[in-house]
Amino acid sequence: MSLVEIIGLSAHFPTHDGIVKAVDRIDLNIEDTETLGLIGETGSGKSVLGLSITRLLPPTAIVEGKIIYKGRNLLTVSEDDIRKIRGGEITNILQNPTTSLNPVVKIGEQIAEAIRLHQGLNKKEAKEKAIEMLDAVKVPSPSKRAQQYPHEFSGGMKQRVMIAIGLACDPFFIIADEPTKGLDVTIKVQIVDLMKEMTEHKTMLLITHDLGVAAAMCDRIALMYAGEIVECATPLDLFEKPMHPYTRGFLNSLPHRGLTPIQGMSPSLINYPDGCRFSPRCEYVNEECIHHHPDMFRIECEHFVRCFNARS
Amino acid sequence: MLDYLIKRLIQIIPVLLLVSIISFSIIYIAPGDPAMTLCAGPDGQVDPEYVEEFTKKYGLDQPLYVQYFTWLKNVLHGDFGYSYKTQQPVWDIVLSAFHATLKLAIVSLVISLIISIPLGIISAIKQNSLTDTFCMIGATLGVSMPNFWLGCLLMLIFAVSINWLPAAGYGDGGDLEHIILPAITLGVSSAAITARLMRSSMVESLSQDYILTARAKGVSERTITLKHAMKNALIPVVTMIGLNFGFLLNGSPVVETIFCWPGLGELTVRSMEMRDHMVVQGCMIFIALLFIAVNLVVDISYKFLDPRISYENE
Numbered sequence: 001m002s003l004v005e006i007i008g009l010s011a012h013f014p015t016h017d018g019i020v021k022a023v024d025r026i027d028l029n030i031e032d033t034e035t036l037g038l039i040g041e042t043g044s045g046k047s048v049l050g051l052s053i054t055r056l057l058p059p060t061a062i063v064e065g066k067i068i069y070k071g072r073n074l075l076t077v078s079e080d081d082i083r084k085i086r087g088g089e090i091t092n093i094l095q096n097p098t099t100s101l102n103p104v105v106k107i108g109e110q111i112a113e114a115i116r117l118h119q120g121l122n123k124k125e126a127k128e129k130a131i132e133m134l135d136a137v138k139v140p141s142p143s144k145r146a147q148q149y150p151h152e153f154s155g156g157m158k159q160r161v162m163i164a165i166g167l168a169c170d171p172f173f174i175i176a177d178e179p180t181k182g183l184d185v186t187i188k189v190q191i192v193d194l195m196k197e198m199t200e201h202k203t204m205l206l207i208t209h210d211l212g213v214a215a216a217m218c219d220r221i222a223l224m225y226a227g228e229i230v231e232c233a234t235p236l237d238l239f240e241k242p243m244h245p246y247t248r249g250f251l252n253s254l255p256h257r258g259l260t261p262i263q264g265m266s267p268s269l270i271n272y273p274d275g276c277r278f279s280p281r282c283e284y285v286n287e288e289c290i291h292h293h294p295d296m297f298r299i300e301c302e303h304f305v306r307c308f309n310a311r312s
Numbered sequence: 313m314l315d316y317l318i319k320r321l322i323q324i325i326p327v328l329l330l331v332s333i334i335s336f337s338i339i340y341i342a343p344g345d346p347a348m349t350l351c352a353g354p355d356g357q358v359d360p361e362y363v364e365e366f367t368k369k370y371g372l373d374q375p376l377y378v379q380y381f382t383w384l385k386n387v388l389h390g391d392f393g394y395s396y397k398t399q400q401p402v403w404d405i406v407l408s409a410f411h412a413t414l415k416l417a418i419v420s421l422v423i424s425l426i427i428s429i430p431l432g433i434i435s436a437i438k439q440n441s442l443t444d445t446f447c448m449i450g451a452t453l454g455v456s457m458p459n460f461w462l463g464c465l466l467m468l469i470f471a472v473s474i475n476w477l478p479a480a481g482y483g484d485g486g487d488l489e490h491i492i493l494p495a496i497t498l499g500v501s502s503a504a505i506t507a508r509l510m511r512s513s514m515v516e517s518l519s520q521d522y523i524l525t526a527r528a529k530g531v532s533e534r535t536i537t538l539k540h541a542m543k544n545a546l547i548p549v550v551t552m553i554g555l556n557f558g559f560l561l562n563g564s565p566v567v568e569t570i571f572c573w574p575g576l577g578e579l580t581v582r583s584m585e586m587r588d589h590m591v592v593q594g595c596m597i598f599i600a601l602l603f604i605a606v607n608l609v610v611d612i613s614y615k616f617l618d619p620r621i622s623y624e625n626e
Contacts (some may be wrong), residue, residue, distance in 0.1 A: 056527055087530035094528060099521040104543045104619060114529040149619040165529065 002029040003173055003203045004053070009047075009065035011052045013310065018270040022048040024227035025065070027296070031174070035204045037214035037235075040224030040252075043266065045094065046207045049224075050175045053205075054086045069173070088118035089177035095178040097158035101150040107134070108146025118169040133164040137194060156187035160194070167198055174204045180213050188194050192216055211254060222301065223247055226267050226277040229296070233303040244307040246278045276307070284309050316623035320611075324604050325525035326604070328597060332387075335596035339589050346587035347372060350396050361393075368395065383593065386584075398399040402594035406581065409563070410598065412482060413575030416498065417560035419491050423499030424506060424556065431503075432549075433572075437537060439515055446547050448511065454504025463497040463570045480572040493557025494571040498564055509552050513545040520544070547618050554610030561606065562599045 011023040022045045030036050038046050051057050051240035053067055053074065067074040069090070074082060086092075091114075093233070094100045103109060116120055119130060134142035137160040150158060159179060168175055179195060180188045192213055207212055214221050217236045222232040223244070231244040242248045249262035264281035273279055279289040288308050296304045297311045347366040352358050367373050371382060386393060435447040463544040470493060471479035483490035517523070518541050526540045563577030572578075576595060583591035614621045 082532045083532065085530070086528055092524055092528040096521055100525045102522040102526070102540050102544070104547075104617070105540070110525075113526075113531060117530050117562060151620045162525075165525070175329065195331075251536065 001032050003032045004030040005068040005217045006068040011048050012062045015132050020269045021227050022269060026229055030203060030205060033201055033203055034219040035206055035217050035307050037218035037221040038205060039209055039214050039221060044224040045227045045253055048226055050177050050207050053175060054090055054092055086135050087114045088169045089171055090173045091166040091171040093162050093176040093179055095181055097162045100236045101158060103150055107148055111168050114165055114168050133168045136162045156183055159191055174202055177207045180210055230306045243299055243310040244282055245282045313623050320608055328600055331600040332597055335593060339592055340366050343529055344587050346396055346589055360371050392594045395591050397586055400519050405495045405591055406594045406598050409574060409579040410574045413563040416575060419495040420498035420560050421557050423495055424503040427503035428506035429510055431507040433514055435511040436514030451504040451507045454500050457602050459497055459501060459566050460570055465565055466622055482574050492565050494573055497567050504551055506552055510549050513548050517541040517545040540614055549609055550613060558606035561602045
């Protein structure tokens with residue numbers, strides 16, 4: 001059963017040069033208790049998709065489509081209702097913990113704030129719960145650390161704090177944006193283990209460009225290119241039987257697969273090609289690809305791909 | 313923290329010495345002889361004998377450095393000299409003027425903060441809207457209006473035309489009626505600068521990632537503005553407020569003179585006119601001390617505003 005159903009979601013940003021279509025008519029189901037990975041290169045629209053679910057995009061963004069959660073469309077519920085859902089039932093673990101924590105507010109308070117808002121605990125109880133959360137994300141001497149400020153924490157520790165904030169109110173759905181970005185390999189492994197442990201029975205959308213992290217944590221992976229999803233499959237299928245030429249190119253650009261770059265440049269987010277958005281860079285391109293925009297085709301029961309060539 | 317304080321206090325000594333040397337020299341370079349000015353009779357004629365006696369009595373015939381060291385020696389003994397004109401101790405005159413200035417400075421600061429902080433916040437929240445433009449045009453007007461002009465204008469409106477408030481004077485020990493007009497004059501100009509800084513500082517805070525984190529936690533816009541953004545935005549603003557308060561404490565010669573407010577600024581100007589050198593020198597030292605003190609308080613207040621700042625290991 002799907003917990004969150006995204007239907008035809010677009011997030012466009014008007015700029016001086018034209019409309020930036022960061023997310024363009026995306027359909028995505030997130031099943032209950034699954035971890036869905038959203039991968040893609042920088043600028044493919046992953047983070048915008050994550051933020052648009054809880055309506056955290058700036059007011060200039062034009063967001064269309066539907067996001068159905070528990071029978072309600074999150075894009076049309078009132079401002080008060082979405083605020084109650086944010087940080088409580090659905091949480092965003094934002095990227096860049098260094099800049100995402102308020103430098104002049106104590107760590108304990110930054111966690112307790114969400115607890116007070118969503119769980120109706122008083123100041124003292126919330127503070128205790130915040131210390132429990134710090135302990136749960138394995139921050140040593142949590143009651144002392146709760147009294148400290150972000151600049152007294154290392155990068156990995158700040159990421160743990162971000163996770164603690166995201167999980168403090170026992171959410172149904174977690175949107176984690178690049179939780180391992182900028183961390184050392186050893187710290188990255190610790191964070192991945194921690195997240196796996198803490199989100200075991202939870203639903204999560206994991207946004208990353210780290211395929212190793214996605215493979216280790218996800219039940220399914222969706223690959224984004226130029227504002228849309230081009231392939232969606234289980235990690236095994238995606239890595240072993242990639243169907244989309246972009247997926248193959250993406251995988252071949254990994255260090256252990258030879259570091260082969262994909263020819264050409266990503267398209268401008270303002271003017272997409274008329275047909276398949278990957279067609280200008282694709283070596284299997286034909287007439288149909290240039291003039292028609294492909295839909296998602298189902299290859300196997302859990303394997304979808306947006307490519308005319310994969311259809312046959 | 314204590315080490316830091318001691319270090320800062322020691323730094324005061326050379327600053328004061330330098331200030332005293334510079335002001336002492338400038339006073340003596342300036343044209344005009346205190347003896348000639350102060351000994352002139354009611355119709356302008358000068359009695360040479362009297363002038364000679366005056367010059368001898370205050371050692372004004374000595375070389376400059378001798379006069380300076382005599383003055384310095386007395387100051388180190390806690391004696392700032394006596395006014396040539398009134399024969400009162402300089403320190404008493406300066407303190408009583410400071411008392412008047414302090415009253416005016418506090419009321420001006422309160423007025424300035426009441427105007428500037430909300431104005432800056434509203435402008436920042438409604439960035440680039442009509443409200444914002446309106447507030448910032450007001451702030452620019454406030455900065456551009458000269459003090460003496462605004463003071464006269466207020467006097468014309470509230471004292472002359474509608475006769476609500478007294479035009480000038482200190483009244484009964486600087487009562488509220490008398491303080492309002494000069495305080496508004498001083499408050500408005502410092503509010504204008506603070507409001508602009510508050511706006512830009514708030515705009516910057518509101519665009520930071522931690523604001524998005526707060527929003528993602530479900531925090532209301534009101535709390536985001538007043539807690540998460542303002543706490544960060546106030547850090548540079550406090551420096552500005554401190555500096556402003558420093559200037560206010562030194563007394564504004566222009567505003568105090570217009571409103572006949574017997575404060576430090578007015579005292580300095582008046583004693584310069586009278587060539588009352590001892591009083592001018594006393595004012596200079598006192599003003600320098602005030603400025604240093606205000607700066608020190610501002611620096612220490614950072615520690616409480618910004619936890620990243622520590623004075624422990626400097």
